[in-house]
Ligand code: TYD
């Protein structure tokens with residue numbers, strides 16, 4: 001008897017399923033994202049993603065997971081992971097092509113392999129040949145005998161390789177290139193990605209191994225296809241950077257085993273990714289002559305204060321509509337700040353182009369930088385440098401009021417460590433450290449006085 005397999009249309013963006021084809025996905029409103037995929041054979045048992053015991057017990061009596069951390073040996077990454085990897089942890093490492101995912105994973109493999117008690121590590125690449133990966137590995141100094149490699153896209157063969165090696169750490173580069181031989185659809189489609197990830201996850205968890213899945217994101221910064229994976233993995237790490245800069249910021253967007261607000265900072269060099277442990281010194285070049293249009297602030301990335309340099313250039317425009325360009329900061333927020341400056345300080349910016357950026361390729365969305373943005377713009381308009389040893393830390397509201405920011409004392413301590421002697425902060429701020437000159441601002445009106 002021939003069984004007619006019923007097909008299903010699945011949105012490649014959000015995973016929505018429909019019995020018939022639709023031009024627009026009713027779930028995520030994307031156009032032309034529905035693609036045909038064969039429905040799973042009826043009668044085939046649906047496997048669960050996680051195999052926990054369903055025994056009923058009192059929560060108070062349940063034994064807590066003794067999450068033993070295995071540090072990777074890469075300090076920045078360990079901090080991001082909350083101390084290291086946990087057995088059975090599944091990590092999705094996402095980022096745009098060329099950002100450094102494969103490079104980071106090779107370095108992590110080497111660092112892990114070096115610890116004496118480490119088990120074998122299996123690196124599966126569906127993107128590059130053994131020759132390509134080995135050439136890069138040599139350049140990075142990755143040569144440890146515990147690292148096994150296979151260039152493979154067939155999931156069945158990947159699982160075979162894992163059965164042989166019994167790895168303590170699996171790396172699958174990338175999840176979009178692996179395909180399930182019994183599942184229709186080309187690699188990278190939602191169905192394939194979900195099924196492959198599910199199989200890998202079960203196999204890795206069963207062996208108590210750590211699984212790294214590498215995934216590409218689209219231009220819009222969304223995980224194409226693998227977005228459906230965010231729910232089933234334990235940790236989502238996201239590489240965030242524009243390719244013009246060598247700075248690579250790795251953020252934890254989800255973490256079942258640690259904090260999510262942390263960020264690890266790396267610099268891409270000839271020998272791979274290098275940790276940037278002292279971010280403040282890296283992003284703010286101290287000394288030098290005071291320059292108009294420059295203001296320093298202290299941003300908070302997770303729990304870590306980082307000095308950030310805001311640069312502004314205000315110049316006469318040649319266009320009927322003056323230009324506004326913002327890099328590294330939230331553009332909309334910056335436009336609001338410019339409007340607040342025009343209104344409250346009577347700055348005439350309507351005939352001026354305004355460019356605002358964060359130095360060093362840093363990308364930060366911390367409202368505490370507001371005051372530094374205002375100071376940098378004001379300094380450029382007046383062609384008068386801001387005091388070089390002063391940090392500007394405060395949120396600026398629509399009404400021109402300077403507001404408090406969280407963890408001010410941690411920020412001020414960081415500024416002090418970097419040789420700053422004074423700070424302009426909100427007049428409402430409490431608990432200011434001693435030995436620091438404070439210019440307390442209530443409103444933007446006070447900023448010109450606090451500039452120099
Ligand atoms: P890669 O790790 O291949 O990115 P992904 O896996 O995310 O696609 O990184 C590729 C880029 O990094 C490439 O443009 C070259 C650069 N690179 C260096 O600058 N130095 C190095 O040591 C390595 C290995 C790569």
Ligand code: MG
Nearest residue numbers: 101102127173
């Ligand atoms: Mg790669």
